[in-house]
Amino acid sequence: MKYISTRGQSPAQTFEQVLLTGLAPDGGLYVPESLPRFSQAQISAWAGLDYPALAHEVITPFVDGAIDSTTLRRLIDKSYAGFAHKAVAPLRQLAHNEWVLELYCGPTLAFKDFALQLLGNLLDHVLTRNNQKVVILGATSGDTGSAALEGCRHCENVDIFILHPHQRVSEVQRRQMTTVLGRNVHNIAVRGNFDDCQRIVKSAFGDQSFLPPGRQLVAVNSINWARIMAQIVYYFYAALALGAPHRQVSFSVPTGNFGDIYAGYLAMRMGLPVKQLIIATNSNDILHRFMSRNDYSQSALQQTLAPSMDIMVSSNFERYLFDLFERDGKALARFMTDPTQAARGVDPALWQQARQIFASARVSDDETCAVIREVYEQSQFLVDPHTAIGIKAARDCNADTAVPMITLATAHPVKFGDAVQRAGLDSPELPPHMRDLFEREERYAVLDNALGAVTDFVQRHL
Numbered sequence: 234m235k236y237i238s239t240r241g242q243s244p245a246q247t248f249e250q251v252l253l254t255g256l257a258p259d260g261g262l263y264v265p266e267s268l269p270r271f272s273q274a275q276i277s278a279w280a281g282l283d284y285p286a287l288a289h290e291v292i293t294p295f296v297d298g299a300i301d302s303t304t305l306r307r308l309i310d311k312s313y314a315g316f317a318h319k320a321v322a323p324l325r326q327l328a329h330n331e332w333v334l335e336l337y338c339g340p341t342l343a344f345k346d347f348a349l350q351l352l353g354n355l356l357d358h359v360l361t362r363n364n365q366k367v368v369i370l371g372a373t374s375g376d377t378g379s380a381a382l383e384g385c386r387h388c389e390n391v392d393i394f395i396l397h398p399h400q401r402v403s404e405v406q407r408r409q410m411t412t413v414l415g416r417n418v419h420n421i422a423v424r425g426n427f428d429d430c431q432r433i434v435k436s437a438f439g440d441q442s443f444l445p446p447g448r449q450l451v452a453v454n455s456i457n458w459a460r461i462m463a464q465i466v467y468y469f470y471a472a473l474a475l476g477a478p479h480r481q482v483s484f485s486v487p488t489g490n491f492g493d494i495y496a497g498y499l500a501m502r503m504g505l506p507v508k509q510l511i512i513a514t515n516s517n518d519i520l521h522r523f524m525s526r527n528d529y530s531q532s533a534l535q536q537t538l539a540p541s542m543d544i545m546v547s548s549n550f551e552r553y554l555f556d557l558f559e560r561d562g563k564a565l566a567r568f569m570t571d572p573t574q575a576a577r578g579v580d581p582a583l584w585q586q587a588r589q590i591f592a593s594a595r596v597s598d599d600e601t602c603a604v605i606r607e608v609y610e611q612s613q614f615l616v617d618p619h620t621a622i623g624i625k626a627a628r629d630c631n632a633d634t635a636v637p638m639i640t641l642a643t644a645h646p647v648k649f650g651d652a653v654q655r656a657g658l659d660s661p662e663l664p665p666h667m668r669d670l671f672e673r674e675e676r677y678a679v680l681d682n683a684l685g686a687v688t689d690f691v692q693r694h695l
C-alpha cells in the first residue's frame with residue numbers, strides 16, 4: 234500500500250517512510266492511496282476476537298508487509314498488555330442504547346495511549362532493524378506529550394523532545410511528562426502558549442539543518458499516519474461487541490484535531506455499518522460551524538474546561554476534505570491556504586455530502602459541568618469534561634434511538650479534577666501506578682519562545 238499527500242505534489246511513500254516523518258514536503262498529510270474494504274462476512278468472523286487479535290486484522294493491510302505478520306502481532310500484544318482493563322477498551326452502558334467506550338485504561342489515562350504505545354513499538358522495531366536513529370519533536374497541550382513519552386521512553390534509537398506551554402498545562406499533566414526521566418527524554422516548557430509551541434515545531438520540521446547528518450525528525454502528533462491507523466481498531470471493536478455488522482451503531486466523538494473521529498470515518502469506509510458520526514466540540518467550534526453553516530473561518534482560540542480540544546484549526550480535517558474534494562490535491566491546497574475561500578465554505582453540493590456523514594454539536598463549559606453532574610446522578614459514573622461533551626452531543630444529535638449510540642470516553646476524570654470540582658463533585662483518586670506522582674522528581678528546561686532556543690537545546694542534548 235502506498236501513501237499519498239493530500240496536496241498532491243509529493244511522491245508516494247511506503248508505510249515505513251510515512252511512519253518516520255511528519256507532513257509531506259508539499260505541506261499535505263499522508264493518506265493511503267486506497268482503503269482496504271472488508272466484507273460483512275469478514276467483519277462477522279471477527280466477533281469475539283480479543284483486542285490485540287482484532288487490531289492485527291485491521292492493521293495488517295495498512296502495514297502491507299513492511300513488518301512480518303508474527304512480529305506485528307508481537308508488537309501489538311506488547312502495546313496493549315499494560316492496559317489496566319483486560320478488555321483494553323471496555324464498554325459501559327449508561328441507559329438503553331446509550332454506551333460509553335472507555336479509552337483511558339492505558340498508562341497515561343487518555344485515548345492517546347492507543348496510538349502512541351503502538352507507535353513507540355513500531356518505531357523501535359523499524360529503527361533497530363535499520364540501525365537508524367531519529368529525533369522526535371512534538372508540542373503538547375497536555376495529553377499527547379505524556380502518551381508519547383510513555384510510548385517512546387524505551388526506544389533506544391529515539392531522542393524525544395516534548396514542548397509544552399510553560400505554566401499552562403494542569404499539574405497532573407505536567408508531572409506525567411516531567412517525571413519521565415530516561416536519558417533520551419527531554420521536556421521543554423516554552424514561555425508562550427500552545428500555538429507558539431506548535432509554530433516552533435513546525436519551523437523545525439521545515440528546516441532540519443540543525444540536526445547532525447543522518448538524523449531526521451519524526452512527528453508524534455496525529456499528522457503521523459500510524460496514529461490514525463491504530464485508532465480505527467476500537468471502532469470495529471465496540472461495534473462488534475454491540476452486534477455489528479448485523480446491526481448499525483453510531484459514535485459521538487469529542488473532537489479537537491479530528492484525528493479520532495477521522496479514524497471512525499475510515500472504519501465506516503472500510504465496511505463498518507455506522508449510522509451517525511457526531512463531532513462534539515467545545516466553544517472552539519470551527520467544525521460545528523462548518524457542519525451547520527458551511528463556515529470554515531478561523532476565530533480566536535478560547536480556553537475551556539476541555540483543554541485537549543482547545544484547537545483552532547483541526548489538522549486532520551484536511552484528510553477528510555481530501556476525500557470530499559474527490560482527491561483533487563490542487564483544489565484542496567487552494568482551499569487550505571486561502572482564508573477568503575475558507576470563509577465562503579465549500580461548494581454547497583459537497584457540503585451536503587459532508588452533512589450526510591457527520592452531525593455536530595457545540596457544548597459550552599456550563600453545559601459540560603451540568604452533564605458531568607447529570608451523568609453522575611443518573612449512573613454513578615464520573616466522566617471527564619471531554620467525555621461529557623461527547624455525551625451531550627450524542628444526546629442532542631441522536632437521529633435514531635433504536636441504534637446503539639457509543640460515546641468515546643477519551644480521558645480519565647482524574648486528569649481534569651478542576652472541572653469535576655466545578656461540577657460540584659469530588660475529584661477522584663489517582664490510580665495505583667500514579668499514587669506517588671506528586672512526590673516524584675521532575676526534570677524539565679524552561680526556554681524562551683524562540684525557534685533558536687529550542688534547536689540549540691536539541692543540538693546540545695543529542
Ligand SMILES: *Cc1c(COP(=O)(O)O)cnc(C)c1O
Pocket residue numbers: 343344345376377455487488489490491492493494541542619643644
Ligand atoms: C486529544 C484529545 C481529544 C481530541 O482528539 P482529536 O483526535 O484531536 O480530535 C479529546 N479528548 C481528549 C481527552 C484528548 O486527549
